[in-house]
Amino acid sequence: MTSPLLLAANPHRTASEPTSSSRLRRFGKAVRAPLILVALATAGLLVSGQLSKSEAQAAKAGDCMHALDTGPKADMEIVSCTKPEAQYRVVKAVRDDSQYRPCEAEGPEVFGSYTEKRTSTVVILCLALNTDRPGGPVPLPNWPQG
Structure with missing residues (x-):
């Protein structure tokens, strides 16, 4: 819920609009690094599987x-x-x-x-x-x- 002071500071904004640091952005930032690590680990396993071919x-x-x-x-x-x-x-x-x-x-x-x-x-x-x-x-x- 947005405080009345925030609404008063920005009269064009309604109470239903999300703030700039919304939950979705915070979730995206928290998930981005682990996803990159998983992608790199998967690529490494694929490459090592090819390199280990006799x-x-x-x-x-x-x-x-x-x-x-x-x-x-x-x-x-x-x-x-x-x-x-x-x-x-x-x-x-x-x-x-x-x-x-x-x-x-x-x-x-x-x-x-x-x-x-x-x-x-x-x-x-x-x-x-x-x-x-x-x-x-x-x-x-x-x-x-x-």
Whole structure:
């Protein structure tokens, strides 16, 4: 409610008009900073989700891969097919695990597969030896079947 003294100071204003620091403006100011923080946090999570994507998940048919360690659970990285560390060539990349043994129908050059499971994604890479590698292909890995 507006005091009679305020109305007397401004005769053109009625009692039903809001004051300059209305409740809506105060509410808007109080909510603005948290909304900006939520928007920035959401954008950060989206960006970090993209940055955490592994190279195996980004691989496609024709890419060459380098195993960063030995064994079937080694992390893989994409490299140029003409580099000496380019051990394997991706023949097929499957983005889900609904297909049963998706690499078996890919031909005799495919010697095995690499599977990487993340929280909500699965990628299966059907691998062949990289014949474009300087010095020829590496020997077949001795990975356990499974």
